[in-house]
Amino acid sequence: MSASLRDYIESIVSISDDEFDYILGAFVPITVAKGEVLLHQEHVCNYFYFVESGAIRMYTVRESGEESTRYINTEGQMGTALVSFMNHQPSFEAIQAIEKSEIQRISYTRFHELARKIPAWQQLYVTLLERALQYNIFRLETFLTMDAHARYEWLSQSHPEYLQRFPVKLLSSFLGISRETLSRLRAIN
Numbered sequence: 001m002s003a004s005l006r007d008y009i010e011s012i013v014s015i016s017d018d019e020f021d022y023i024l025g026a027f028v029p030i031t032v033a034k035g036e037v038l039l040h041q042e043h044v045c046n047y048f049y050f051v052e053s054g055a056i057r058m059y060t061v062r063e064s065g066e067e068s069t070r071y072i073n074t075e076g077q078m079g080t081a082l083v084s085f086m087n088h089q090p091s092f093e094a095i096q097a098i099e100k101s102e103i104q105r106i107s108y109t110r111f112h113e114l115a116r117k118i119p120a121w122q123q124l125y126v127t128l129l130e131r132a133l134q135y136n137i138f139r140l141e142t143f144l145t146m147d148a149h150a151r152y153e154w155l156s157q158s159h160p161e162y163l164q165r166f167p168v169k170l171l172s173s174f175l176g177i178s179r180e181t182l183s184r185l186r187a188i189n
Contacts, residue, residue, distance in 0.1 A: 002027070004076050005050050005104055012127050013120040023121065026110040032056075032097040039095040045084035047105040051077055054101025055165075059173065060093045069174040070139070072098070072162070082132055098166060148177040152185040 005027065006020055015023070027050070032038060039045050041061060049056060051073045058081055059069040070093060073079040084091030085108060106114075114121040142151055155175060156163060162171060163186070172182040 002029075002050075002052065002104055004052055008050065008076055008078060009120075009124060013123050015118070015120045019118050019120060023114060023118065026114055027104040027106045030103050030105055032101050032103060034097055034100050036097045037094060038097065039081055039084075039091060039093075041092065041094045042090045044088055045081040045091050045095070046108050048078065048080045048085060048108075048111050049073065049095070050104040050106075051075055051079075052102040052104060054103070055098040056095055056101060056103070057098050057170070057174075058093050058095055067169075067173045068176070069170060071135070072159075072166070072174060078128065082129075098170065143176055148175070148181050149185060151175045151177065152182065152189070156189065 002024060005024065006015075009015060009020070009023065029052075032054075038047070038049065038056065053075055055072060055074045056079070057069050057073070058071040058079065059067050061067050071079060081091040081093050081095055083089075084093075088108060111125075115125050116122075142154065146154065152175065155171070162174075168179050168182055168186075172179045175182065177185075
């Protein structure tokens with residue numbers, strides 16, 4: 001039984017034991033190795049993921065080979081390539097395990113079945129969409145208004161554990177700055 005999944009859901013909506021049992025039955029636990037790709041670019045995203053342990057990222061690879069990490073999910077978080085999942089169309093981004101991870105995944109079909117059958121799940125979905133919109137607007141604003149130092153300060157205040165946990169290459173792609181700039185900022189701070 002996934003206590004962390006229940007805690008996550010109940011941090012957003014209230015559910016009964018029966019509802020949770022039904023919800024949990026829609027999830028499939030998987031173990032993914034560090035570096036394993038859960039979704040390749042240009043493939044349709046058929047799953048929503050809940051991270052029990054480890055970490056995954058949503059990222060794009062440009063034609064130049066440069067990576068840009070949009071989002072990092074760590075323990076107790078849920079995420080997916082949202083646009084592809086919602087529209088059931090090929091994804092412009094990929095999903096990869098940053099570390100060996102224990103994940104609960106739910107298929108597109110089962111996710112929407114829950115939304116039809118359990119009003120609390122529908123509310124959870126709306127809340128996830130609202131949070132994703134707010135986060136993506138914030139990310140856009142940081143890239144438009146913050147310089148590299150301000151982005152680094154935001155990361156060190158909002159996710160200080162990332163600075164110790166993840167490699168410079170991944171963090172620089174998340175912050176939209178070069179590895180050299182990130183290394184200089186780390187040395188200063």
